Amino acid sequence: MTDSGEVVAPGHPDYERLRLPALPNYHHIRPRAIVRCFNTDDVTQALAHARESGTHITPRGGGHCFAGRSSTNGIVIDLTPMNDVSVQDGMAVIGAGARLAEVYAGLDRHGLTLPAGCGPAVGIAGLTLGGGLGLLGRRHGLTSDRLRAAQVVLPDGAVVDCAADREPGLFWALRGAGGGQFGVVTKLVFDPVPAERTTRFVLTWPGTGARDVLRAWQEIAPDAPDELSANLKIDAQRVIVFGAGEPGDLVDLAPATSDISTMPYHELKQSFDDLGDLGPGPVTSRSEFFRRSLPDQAVTTLLAGLAPGRELNFTPMGGAYNRVPATATAFAHRAERFMIEHVSADADWVHRSWAGVHHHASGRVYPNFPDPHLDDPLTAYHGENLARLKDFKAHYDPTRLLNFPQSL
Numbered sequence: 001m002t003d004s005g006e007v008v009a010p011g012h013p014d015y016e017r018l019r020l021p022a023l024p025n026y027h028h029i030r031p032r033a034i035v036r037c038f039n040t041d042d043v044t045q046a047l048a049h050a051r052e053s054g055t056h057i058t059p060r061g062g063g064h065c066f067a068g069r070s071s072t073n074g075i076v077i078d079l080t081p082m083n084d085v086s087v088q089d090g091m092a093v094i095g096a097g098a099r100l101a102e103v104y105a106g107l108d109r110h111g112l113t114l115p116a117g118c119g120p121a122v123g124i125a126g127l128t129l130g131g132g133l134g135l136l137g138r139r140h141g142l143t144s145d146r147l148r149a150a151q152v153v154l155p156d157g158a159v160v161d162c163a164a165d166r167e168p169g170l171f172w173a174l175r176g177a178g179g180g181q182f183g184v185v186t187k188l189v190f191d192p193v194p195a196e197r198t199t200r201f202v203l204t205w206p207g208t209g210a211r212d213v214l215r216a217w218q219e220i221a222p223d224a225p226d227e228l229s230a231n232l233k234i235d236a237q238r239v240i241v242f243g244a245g246e247p248g249d250l251v252d253l254a255p256a257t258s259d260i261s262t263m264p265y266h267e268l269k270q271s272f273d274d275l276g277d278l279g280p281g282p283v284t285s286r287s288e289f290f291r292r293s294l295p296d297q298a299v300t301t302l303l304a305g306l307a308p309g310r311e312l313n314f315t316p317m318g319g320a321y322n323r324v325p326a327t328a329t330a331f332a333h334r335a336e337r338f339m340i341e342h343v344s345a346d347a348d349w350v351h352r353s354w355a356g357v358h359h360h361a362s363g364r365v366y367p368n369f370p371d372p373h374l375d376d377p378l379t380a381y382h383g384e385n386l387a388r389l390k391d392f393k394a395h396y397d398p399t400r401l402l403n404f405p406q407s408l
């Protein structure tokens with residue numbers, strides 16, 4: 001391994017492995033080159049080359065973007081080698097290429113963690129730049145709410161350290177607008193939280209229980225104590241409520257199986273790594289936020305569409321997520337009760353299922369779950385923060401070096 005960026009082009013022995021993002025939906029895209037970056041200079045040089053040659057360029061952290069935005073036929077800036085995780089003066093200092101499993105393991109050694117997502121190979125950078133929902137989120141907020149500083153290479157090559165008191169506009173915009181908009185983040189500094197022993201629960205019901213559980217979950221989960229994060233997953237065969245915290249009223253819904261135990265937080269996290277894998281092929285997923293419970297008729301319609309290979313995921317919001325004003329950071333979705341995600345290899349069903357409940361939704365969409373099919377995507381992702389974000393885009397990336405469908 002050298003200390004400078006390594007250019008991996010077609011024909012290189014590592015090309016086929018390195019070019020692949022996480023989602024098979026985008027495995028057909030063949031970059032002209034992947035630049036493996038080991039330090040900030042490597043990123044600066046890759047951006048300079050793109051500027052001078054007019055080549056499309058995109059940063060990649062964990063490669064998990066649902067819309068394939070970290071894939072391009074041009075140049076991929078692969079930040080994977082920049083994956084250091086350390087604790088300095090009580091702050092978590094994390095390289096932008098780190099994956100969540102590395103972040104949790106690195107912080108757990110210090111008895112610390114972050115409110116962040118479940119997928120172990122998801123990148124901390126992509127997750128944070130779009131918000132970051134996870135099992136500690138109702139208690140501690142978004143991953144981006146814990147961000148205290150970041151280092152960014154701007155499209156013009158300038159390296160900027162931003163925080164609340166340094167380049168505050170950029171720091172504001174980085175917290176929730178989604179990745180790849182203003183520059184390439186190379187380092188993230190977070191205020192971590194204690195990694196405490198936590199109650200883990202998995203409650204299951206047969207598929208026939210879906211209606212009752214969903215009706216109750218909509219009322220209980222978004223208003224639960226901050227310590228409880230109860231996610232709901234429904235497929236044709238079964239209903240699962242799982243998460244962290246004391247499940248409280250959810251146990252009164254008479255689950256068929258109930259697994260409740262207390263364990264170190266990092267073990268709890270790992271135990272949910274593989275829940276709900278729909279298999280190795282491409283899947284389509286669409287989601288929206290909701291501010292009100294679905295009426296009974298909508299619940300009936302939603303559940304009637306389920307069949308093997310189709311899945312509905314419900315994520316609770318509320319709690320600390322909603323105690324931050326919508327304009328305090330770029331993440332505008334601070335009044336939502338829950339999110340519904342429709343997932344299947346059967347894209348037609350995903351569209352039908354999404355459309356079936358769309359008129360009950362708030363019209364807002366989580367920037368980390370981008371959806372190429374939205375009519376007005378920028379309003380859906382950014383709400384009242386859109387105008388300010390467009391100004392920052394024009395300021396920091398006037399030539400639109402970082403560009404993708406639905407970018408600011």
Ligand SMILES: Cc1cc2nc3c(=O)[nH]c(=O)nc-3n(C[C@H](O)[C@H](O)[C@H](O)COP(=O)(O)OP(=O)(O)OC[C@H]3O[C@@H](n4cnc5c(N)ncnc54)[C@H](O)[C@@H]3O)c2cc1C
Nearest residue numbers: 061062063064065069070117118119123126133179180185
């Ligand atoms: C299996 C799976 C599990 C998930 N679980 C969760 C979850 O529990 N909670 C949750 O909130 N979300 C979750 N997500 C969504 C996830 O937050 C987004 O997909 C996120 O954007 C992934 O970040 P990444 O770095 O892995 O992806 P990438 O595809 O590498 O990046 C995503 C976007 O950010 C940009 N980007 C990446 N790195 C940088 C950088 N250093 N500087 C600037 N821009 C950058 C990319 O260009 C791209 O536009 C999950 C997604 C998947 C596929």
